Amino acid sequence: MAEAEKKVRVSGEQARVEPAASSASILPTTEKPQPPKPSLHPAFYVVTWIGFSGGVILFNKWLLDTLGFKFPITLTAWHMMFATFMTQLLARTTTLLDGRKTVKMTGKVYLRAILPIGFFFSLSLICGNKAYLYLSVAFIQMLKACMPVAVLLTTWAMGVAPPSLKTLGNVSFIVVGVVIASYGSIEFNLTGFLYQAGGITFEATRLVLVQRLLSSAEYKMDPLVSLYYFAPVCAVMNGLTALVVEVPGMSMKNVYDVGIFTLVANAMVAFLLNVSVVFLIGKTSSLVLTLCGILKDILLVAASMMIWGTPVTNLQFFGYSIALGGMLYYRLGAEQLKGYLQQAGRSWSEFGVQRPAMRKALVFGLVLVTIFLLLGGLAPTYAPAQTKNLKDIFSTGLGS
Incomplete structure (x- = not known):
């Protein structure tokens, strides 16, 4: 009996749960969710990147060769100075360069990594632009097909990856194709060939150094953030080289003959190429990047033939086809390519x-x-x- 009374008292002391003041608070809202913002189709980013990438090459060839502004080192220095200014401006006014905040950049890293990469970047730009004075755009693009082979050999030479005979066999088709294309070239020039070979070698070294730097998650950088760090180094190095090699033989007449607006437009196209790469990487896959690169090379060869009347022999077409096929096979692999x-x-x-x-x-x-x-x-x-x-x-x- 006492136990029953105790239970009654306890139950009477418990606080009662009040019902909700209003049923409106538990009813689902009738407000419709905001529709997602429409995004551009990936094809837009593909076309934009191909346009700027091919546009830079054709613009440089037209400026250096057709218009007679034969100062490629000065031109690359101007590009890097313009890129330095634009990246600093974007870093302060937009969010495109917010990725730099996650990069643990110290003075030691800058001296041991950024400076060497910037040095080889400068050399590749100088040699690549010097080649336009001697070779056609079509032949230069055919030689550039050797880039995967140069990167592979540089990777082995620097100890980043162990040598592999199987991998070497996979890239042999690229070498054979480029050799055939070079043998069949009507406008072969040894000086231009050596400049382009040097540009490919320096660019391969730069890419391997970047690969080694970015192997750690704390130094992951997109192309625009990389340009933010490398552009000042290249601007100084190329500027000093131009002061010694080219500027003594220049005059303001050379600049005015080309036009200041033309030089600004040329630098802007080169900079927008780096911006388009960021969006292309974010909106597409590695397969799309590979196919876009091959399509761009083919279009550049065709553009060179139509604009400058570049003679391309059937043997060159045959060799270049082998090189492009070998490049696609090497980058994708047999199984993935079959799928x-x-x-x-x-x-x-x-x-x-x-x-x-x-x-x-x-x-x-x-x-x-x-x-x-x-x-x-x-x-x-x-x-x-x-x-x-x-x-x-x-x-x-x-x-x-």
């Missing part, structure tokens, strides 16, 4: 079922472009007078 080809075949078949007219139009357009490129490549050989007239008309239209 992508099967997926692409299925997608192409589905596209043909869904839009047969569009598929036929694409095939017809591809055939026309192929015929046009072949005729353009043979024109300098079989119709040199007409090709020269067309080239003169095009040059006059550009204002050269």
Whole structure:
């Protein structure tokens, strides 16, 4: 009995849970969630990167060769000074360079890593631009296909990775293709070839040094943040080199003949290339990057043929095709490449079922472009007078 009374008293002392004051507080809200902001299609970033990447090369060739501004070291120094100013401006006004806040940059790291990388970056820029004075854009792009091989050999030489005969065999197709393309070149120039070979070697060394620096998570940098650190170093190094080598032979007439606006536009295109790379990497995959690079090289060869009437032989086409195929095989691997080809075949078949007219139009357009490129490549050989007239008309239209 006492126990029962105790339970009654305890239960009476417990606080009662008051019901909710208003049922509105527990009802779901009728406010619709905000729709996600529309984003640009990845194809936009692909086209933008290809445009700026190819635009820089064609712009530099036109400036250094066609317009006669034969001061490539000064031009690279100007690019780096402009990039230094723009990265400092973006760091203070936008969030594009916020990635630098996660980089543990110290004076020791700057001296031991940034300076050497900037040094080889400067040398690669100087040699690469000097090659435009002697070689065509088409031949330069064919030689650049050797870049994976140079990076691989440099990686082995610096002890970053152990040598592998299997890997060496995979890249042998690239070497064979570039050798065939070089052997078939009509406009081969040894000085230009050596400059381009030096540029490829220095660029490969820079890439391996960057790879070793970025092996730690605390030094991960996107291309724009890398430019933020490397541009000042390259600007100083290239500027000092230009003061000794080129500036004594320059005059303001050389600058005015080209035009200050042209030089500013040239530097802006080079800088926007680095900005477009950041967005391309963030919006696409490694496969897209590889395919975009190969597509860009092919388009540059075609542009060189159309703009400057560069003669490209069938042997060069054959060798360059082998080099591009070897590059694709090396970067993707046999199994991965096979999977992508099967997926692409299925997608192409589905596209043909869904839009047969569009598929036929694409095939017809591809055939026309192929015929046009072949005729353009043979024109300098079989119709040199007409090709020269067309080239003169095009040059006059550009204002050269």
